[in-house]
Amino acid sequence: MRMDAKTDELFAYIERNIARTLVDCTSCGKCFDICPMTAYSDKLAGKTGGEVVAGILGILRGTAGTPEAVEWTRLCTQSARCIPACPENVNPMLMLRLSRITALGSTGGEALLPDGKRDPHFFRRINAFSALQLSDAEIAAWQR
Amino acid sequence: MMGTVSERVVFWYGCNAIRHGDIIHSAIALLRAVGIESDPAGGPAYCCGTAKDGNLAAAAGMAARTVEKFNTSGRDKVVTWCPSCHRHMGTFMGGTNTINFEVSHITEMLHARRHLLAPLLTHPLNRKVVLHTHSGFHEVNSNPLVADLLRLIPGLELVVADYSAPGHMCSALAPIPAALKDVVRKSVELCAENGSDTLVTTFHACQRNLCGLATTDGIKVVNYVILLTAAMGMAPPVDEYAQWKNAGADAAITESIGPERIAKIGADFFAKQVLPELRKPTEK
Numbered sequence: 001m002r003m004d005a006k007t008d009e010l011f012a013y014i015e016r017n018i019a020r021t022l023v024d025c026t027s028c029g030k031c032f033d034i035c036p037m038t039a040y041s042d043k044l045a046g047k048t049g050g051e052v053v054a055g056i057l058g059i060l061r062g063t064a065g066t067p068e069a070v071e072w073t074r075l076c077t078q079s080a081r082c083i084p085a086c087p088e089n090v091n092p093m094l095m096l097r098l099s100r101i102t103a104l105g106s107t108g109g110e111a112l113l114p115d116g117k118r119d120p121h122f123f124r125r126i127n128a129f130s131a132l133q134l135s136d137a138e139i140a141a142w143q144r
Numbered sequence: 145m146m147g148t149v150s151e152r153v154v155f156w157y158g159c160n161a162i163r164h165g166d167i168i169h170s171a172i173a174l175l176r177a178v179g180i181e182s183d184p185a186g187g188p189a190y191c192c193g194t195a196k197d198g199n200l201a202a203a204a205g206m207a208a209r210t211v212e213k214f215n216t217s218g219r220d221k222v223v224t225w226c227p228s229c230h231r232h233m234g235t236f237m238g239g240t241n242t243i244n245f246e247v248s249h250i251t252e253m254l255h256a257r258r259h260l261l262a263p264l265l266t267h268p269l270n271r272k273v274v275l276h277t278h279s280g281f282h283e284v285n286s287n288p289l290v291a292d293l294l295r296l297i298p299g300l301e302l303v304v305a306d307y308s309a310p311g312h313m314c315s316a317l318a319p320i321p322a323a324l325k326d327v328v329r330k331s332v333e334l335c336a337e338n339g340s341d342t343l344v345t346t347f348h349a350c351q352r353n354l355c356g357l358a359t360t361d362g363i364k365v366v367n368y369v370i371l372l373t374a375a376m377g378m379a380p381p382v383d384e385y386a387q388w389k390n391a392g393a394d395a396a397i398t399e400s401i402g403p404e405r406i407a408k409i410g411a412d413f414f415a416k417q418v419l420p421e422l423r424k425p426t427e428k
Contacts, residue, residue: 009240010204036310040323077317078231079310080282093282094235097197104198115198116319121417122195123188126159128409128418130187132401133165133384143187 014107018060018098024090027053031082031092037075044068044075059099062109070112073099148179154219155182155250158226159191160315161348166381170369171225171250177264177376178257183219194232204240207232211241221246223253227281227312227347234283251346254372255289258296265375268299273342273371274334275304276350280312290346290368297375303338315349321427328354328428332361344368355386356426388422397422 029049038044044052047068055069073096082092105111130139155175157168168184175182190213193206214222222245224230233247254261275294277287287308294302309327311317317324331343331354342364345351350365357363365386374380384400391397397419398406406414 004201004204006204006208006240007201010200010207010236013236013239014200037320037323040320075320077311077320077323078280079278080280080312081310083282093280101197101200106198106200118198123159123191124413125417125421126162126188128413129163129385131408132405132418133162134168138184139187142184143189 011107014098014101017094018102021090021095021098022057022060024088025053025057025095026088027057028087029053030085030087031090031095032072034081034085035072035076036079036081037077038072041071041075043071056095056099059102059112060095062102062107064110064112065099065103069099070103072096073103074113076100149176149181150179151221152181152183152219153221153223153253154214154217154245155184155223156190156214156225156229157184157186158224158229158348159186159188160352161225162187163352163385164348164367164383166383167348167351167367167369168225169381170367170373170378173373173376173378174254174261174369175223175250178254178260180223180253180257182223183217185213185217186225192229192232192237194228194236203236207237208241211237211243215242215244217245219245221248223247224249225348227284227286230281231283231312249284249286251286251289251293252284254293258293261293261372262296265296265298265372267375267377269297269371269375270299271342272301272303272338272340273344273366274331274338274340275302275344275346275368276331276354276365277304277308277346278311278313278316278350279308280310280316286346290344293372294344294368297371300371300375302344303334303340305334305338307334313347313349314353318353324353325428328357328426332357332363332428335361335363342366344371351383352385354426355383356389356424358386359390359392360426360428385422389426391422394419394423 027050032049032052052068055066059065076096103112104115190210191206193203196203291304345367351367355365388397391400
């Protein structure tokens with residue numbers, strides 16, 4: 001999977017941050033409790049923060065976590081309200097991002113989430129809007 | 145109108161902001177007004193890679209390429225527009241690449257120079273506006289910065305409600321349609337409760353997702369940089385994206401864009417990839 005030095009550095013960065021999260025997070029669940037997105041899934045109804053966060057740590061450990069943890073990972077919109085809620089100075093928003101990366105199968109494990117951002121026309125559409133909105137000279141100077 | 149140039153920076157406007165040429169041009173004009181000359185950079189060739197969580201090799205390559213371009217730009221500061229790019233630079237990009245430049249967000253740059261901006265805002269805008277805010281850009285507390293900037297505009301009555309939408313901008317909510325609809329509905333309610341017909345956005349993705357409210361609810365959605373440049377007396381640039389979004393039928397959208405521009409991107413691609421986005425209503 002690892003192809004070059006830059007990709008290796010990114011993997012190492014992800015692994016370092018996962019390791020730090022696994023050390024620091026106590027699964028107290030405060031981040032889950034304050035999350036404004038949990039109300040948008042029936043799968044999370046009645047679940048406690050502690051059990052869902054424990055599932056997130058499972059995803060980060062590569063042990064698949066729980067369906068509820070995968071669901072919370074899917075729901076994260078980076079509201080950042082979890083960051084000041086954490087009593088251990090973990091960045092739970094980054095923890096969820098790392099969970100997402102892992103759940104997508106990007107670090108070599110089983111894919112638990114579909115990659116909704118895999119859109120083959122994503123960049124071509126951006127270039128199309130560039131052509132509609134900017135002059136040729138601006139595109140040549142600003143986007144090469 | 146132009147301030148004395150005291151600093152020259154890269155203005156990194158990101159990828160998706162390109163849907164709003166009026167915002168990019170106005171942001172550049174505002175930076176210039178406070179003495180910052182910018183080298184604009186954006187589009188896919190400067191993508192941060194944040195959308196590539198599912199392909200880390202691509203993410204790493206994009207990040208390294210973009211950082212290298214900035215390292216060799218000859219500028220020691222990069223001014224960001226997009227909160228996603230700003231966040232990605234402060235985490236994954238900066239954590240895996242050597243960065244030889246400072247990074248600041250445009251709201252910080254403008255706010256720090258608001259004493260230079262204020263005397264230029266001589267054209268009153270006599271209207272009441274509601275600021276659309278999100279909670280998620282924790283790296284930069286942009287909501288009060290933008291509010292302070294808007295309060296410099298003579299005649300403008302600003303409403304800052306005790307509500308911030310989840311996410312760092314509306315595009316973050318798109319994968320959870322019910323959440324995005326709630327935010328749209330709440331935004332409409334805030335305008336109604338406060339007797340305002342204008343919603344002010346900070347970020348391009350909110351402008352993109354909300355500008356259709358002109359058609360559905362009679363609410364004008366405008367970015368803060370447009371209001372600031374208007375208060376400077378600059379002719380307001382046309383928000384073409386909103387114009388297209390609110391044009392109605394396919395024929396009207398197509399006519400508004402014009403055959404020459406459509407030919408540049410290919411009629412087939414336009415029909416299959418651009419038109420559906422423009423046709424998509426703002427739902428609540």
